[in-house]
Amino acid sequence: MWKNKLAGLIGVGLMSLATAPHSQGQGLGNSPYSRLGLGDANLNTGGVRQQGMGGVGLAAPNSIHINELNPALLYYTARTTYEMAINGQIKTIRNQNNSQRDGSGTLGYLALAVPLSKSWAGAVGLKPYSAVDYESNVVEIVANGPAGTRVLKRFQGEGGLTEAYLGQAYRVAKGLTVGGTAAYVFGSIDQRVATQVAPPDVTDVTQLASVVLLEHVRYSDFTFRGAAHYRGTINSKFNYNLGGVYTFRSSINGVRNTSLDREDVAGNQLERIQLEDSQKGEARVPAMAQFGLSIDNNKNFSANLDVAHQQWSKFRSFGIAGGATTGIVLDNTVRVGLGGEYTPDPTSVDSYFKRVTYRAGISAAQLPYRPAGQTLYDRAISWGFTLPVPSATALEAASMNLAFTYGQRGNTDPNVDNPNGNVREDYVRVQLGLSLNNRWFIKRRIE
Numbered sequence: 028m029w030k031n032k033l034a035g036l037i038g039v040g041l042m043s044l045a046t047a048p049h050s051q052g053q054g055l056g057n058s059p060y061s062r063l064g065l066g067d068a069n070l071n072t073g074g075v076r077q078q079g080m081g082g083v084g085l086a087a088p089n090s091i092h093i094n095e096l097n098p099a100l101l102y103y104t105a106r107t108t109y110e111m112a113i114n115g116q117i118k119t120i121r122n123q124n125n126s127q128r129d130g131s132g133t134l135g136y137l138a139l140a141v142p143l144s145k146s147w148a149g150a151v152g153l154k155p156y157s158a159v160d161y162e163s164n165v166v167e168i169v170a171n172g173p174a175g176t177r178v179l180k181r182f183q184g185e186g187g188l189t190e191a192y193l194g195q196a197y198r199v200a201k202g203l204t205v206g207g208t209a210a211y212v213f214g215s216i217d218q219r220v221a222t223q224v225a226p227p228d229v230t231d232v233t234q235l236a237s238v239v240l241l242e243h244v245r246y247s248d249f250t251f252r253g254a255a256h257y258r259g260t261i262n263s264k265f266n267y268n269l270g271g272v273y274t275f276r277s278s279i280n281g282v283r284n285t286s287l288d289r290e291d292v293a294g295n296q297l298e299r300i301q302l303e304d305s306q307k308g309e310a311r312v313p314a315m316a317q318f319g320l321s322i323d324n325n326k327n328f329s330a331n332l333d334v335a336h337q338q339w340s341k342f343r344s345f346g347i348a349g350g351a352t353t354g355i356v357l358d359n360t361v362r363v364g365l366g367g368e369y370t371p372d373p374t375s376v377d378s379y380f381k382r383v384t385y386r387a388g389i390s391a392a393q394l395p396y397r398p399a400g401q402t403l404y405d406r407a408i409s410w411g412f413t414l415p416v417p418s419a420t421a422l423e424a425a426s427m428n429l430a431f432t433y434g435q436r437g438n439t440d441p442n443v444d445n446p447n448g449n450v451r452e453d454y455v456r457v458q459l460g461l462s463l464n465n466r467w468f469i470k471r472r473i474e
Contacts, residue, residue, distance in 0.1 A: 056129030066159035075460035079411020081388020085319025086270030098206030101196035110461030123448035173432035193413030308345035362392035399442035407434030
């Protein structure tokens with residue numbers, strides 16, 4: 028029966044894999060900050076287990092969950108492990124004048140990890156690299172034109188990049204493991220800026236023809252990540268773990284097509300001027316350094332602290348800071364997360380809830396966007412659970428994983444760059460995942 032369930036779940040996973048490159052780039056709901064760079068970047072904060080602890084776990088080894096956050100921790104994979112997850116999100120976006128609510132859902136990730144020997148393990152997987160999904164309108168007064176002349180600008184974008192990766196981990200000495208990930212990043216991003224100029228005697232700007240700048244960029248290239256982990260003993264009850272991950276700077280090749288359209292009120296194309304046709308370039312994504320510290324009792328408890336730094340000031344897309352449609356220079360970022368997990372009694376036979384793992388965490392991250400020099404933050408609290416399937420055996424086990432996050436990104440403070448206030452996002456995210464553990468390569472002695 029387990030084999031039938033496993034085959035069915037793998038089939039679902041493979042079907043999701045086929046549709047993931049399209050679906051992962053969508054589903055953010057309207058996220059104005061995804062207009063920057065390559066969109067909302069995946070900050071390498073791990074899967075459902077890590078999300079429930081505030082996106083931490085760089086130094087948190089685990090034998091039943093895949094810790095792709097730090098490839099060196101793949102060494103601790105005890106059995107062949109499958110994981111998949113789906114994401115859901117509800118958010119409210121506002122500035123000082125307007126607000127709106129959005130909901131979304133999308134495939135989270137797929138992963139498979141296999142212990143290859145006593146000192147070697149590997150993993151393959153698919154996950155989002157970045158996502159673009161935004162729409163916003165800005166009305167401006169023409170400074171040097173006739174009095175009362177207005178300009179309506181509509182900014183729209185969609186798409187994103189997906190990462191297919193291969194990870195490896197090796198034990199090089201007692202307590203010391205090293206690992207790395209090679210990934211193929213691919214996908215496309217579409218952005219448009221529609222401009223309508225309204226003379227003073229026109230009251231409804233939306234009834235005018237538009238001039239639209241369209242940009243379509245298709246990206247594909249390889250990225251690399253190196254990692255290390257060390258596990259030591261504090262005393263007879265507690266252990267400490269140190270983890271580090273370095274994501275190397277990457278130059279992701281791209282092909283860009285840019286055109287200038289004239290559209291009527293209904294959005295029908297009246298004229299097109301091709302500005303760029305298959306123009307080759309690249310997106311220079313800066314390196315990211317991550318460090319983690321954890322303490323555990325090798326049984327049912329761990330506490331974790333992670334810190335990450337990325338030099339977004341060095342980001343360039345086709346030679347332009349922030350991307351061609353913005354030209355906004357980005358700034359360096361720091362992210363800090365603190366979280367932990369606790370299982371009352373992993374071997375309990377009397378109480379199911381004692382075998383449940385409970386998690387919680389907090390995090391704070393700077394945004395790379397600095398309006399008028401003001402630093403914006405993404406602050407969040409997280410919690411989650413692992414619910415073991417009761418029918419587990421010595422060779423096969425399964426668990427359902429849940430993670431919840433409530434956060435706030437940005438603020439509504441007015442400034443020179445945004446007289447109507449910055450954009451603030453209040454969001455609730457839910458991640459639901461499944462983990463399957465199976466022991467492979469066992470020769471049966473009795474049939």
